[in-house]
Amino acid sequence: LAKTTQPISMDSYEGQEVNITCSHNNIATNDYITWYQQFPSQGPRFIIQGYKTKVTNEVASLFIPADRKSSTLSLPRVSLSDTAVYYCLVGDIPGDGYNKLIFGAGTRLAVHP
Amino acid sequence: DGGITQSPKYLFRKEGQNVTLSCEQNLNHDAMYWYRQDPGQGLRLIYYSQIVNDFQKGDIAEGYSVSREKKESFPLTVTSAQKNPTAFYLCASRTLGGGAEAFFGQGTRLTVV
Numbered sequence: 526l527a528k529t530t531q532p533i534s535m536d537s538y539e540g541q542e543v544n545i546t547c548s549h550n551n552i553a554t555n556d557y558i559t560w561y562q563q564f565p566s567q568g569p570r571f572i573i574q575g576y577k578t579k580v581t582n583e584v585a586s587l588f589i590p591a592d593r594k595s596s597t598l599s600l601p602r603v604s605l606s607d608t609a610v611y612y613c614l615v616g617d618i619p620g621d622g623y624n625k626l627i628f629g630a631g632t633r634l635a636v637h638p
Numbered sequence: 639d640g641g642i643t644q645s646p647k648y649l650f651r652k653e654g655q656n657v658t659l660s661c662e663q664n665l666n667h668d669a670m671y672w673y674r675q676d677p678g679q680g681l682r683l684i685y686y687s688q689i690v691n692d693f694q695k696g697d698i699a700e701g702y703s704v705s706r707e708k709k710e711s712f713p714l715t716v717t718s719a720q721k722n723p724t725a726f727y728l729c730a731s732r733t734l735g736g737g738a739e740a741f742f743g744q745g746t747r748l749t750v751v
Contacts, residue, residue: 557737557738559737559738559739566726566745566747567742567744567745568728568729568730568743568744568745569681569728569730569740569742570742571738571739571740571741574737574738574739610680612680612681614738616738624669624686624688624734625683625686625694625696626671626683626686626730626732626738626740627683627697628673628680628681628682628683629680630679630680631680
């Protein structure tokens with residue numbers, strides 16, 4: 526399983542763009558990158574998934590450089606409701622990595638007025 | 639409505655007692671997971687199952703047991719052997735081969751009194 530490293534916490538202000546970077550130096554060829562969001566006392570919610578370059582949906586964008594050793598989750602114009610913990614997962618579909626769905630410590634994002 | 643349901647939401651247990659947490663899904667998902675989350679920490683995998691009548695230990699299986707007699711049900715028993723069972727427990731499910739998008743229940747908060 527590829528190990529991931531994220532910042533423990535980040536702070537931002539309403540209306541700003543937030544970029545959370547995840548390091549995964551030993552990512553394998555078949556590995557995908559997935560991000561989840563978790564609010565207090567709730568289960569995590571899937572945000573976005575990608576393999577290379579850029580993926581965008583209605584919630585976020587995911588940027589993956591050519592060497593795939595890191596990825597960046599971009600949240601445009603955050604609001605107070607984006608205050609949450611964000612998890613980066615790396616694993617093979619449908620290999621053992623994603624079958625286990627291992628979550629790390631995540632990044633605690635605090636958005637301030 | 640399709641979804642994944644955990645019950646009860648809050649559970650109190652006396653030391654030395656076994657307790658079973660319920661997890662039911664009507665999403666027709668193959669894989670199901672149990673996680674434990676302690677305050678301010680990430681999710682740790684207890685058990686997971688990819689098919690009926692089969693399950694695998696996660697990183698912290700000691701003191702826990704599961705069964706998968708039906709595709710839609712994956713109950714978790716916290717036994718008296720678990721030394722520190724007070725925690726937030728989360729159940730998740732997903733379709734194998736469908737990417738890493740998992741759906742989580744609302745969680746059960748277990749307190750040992």
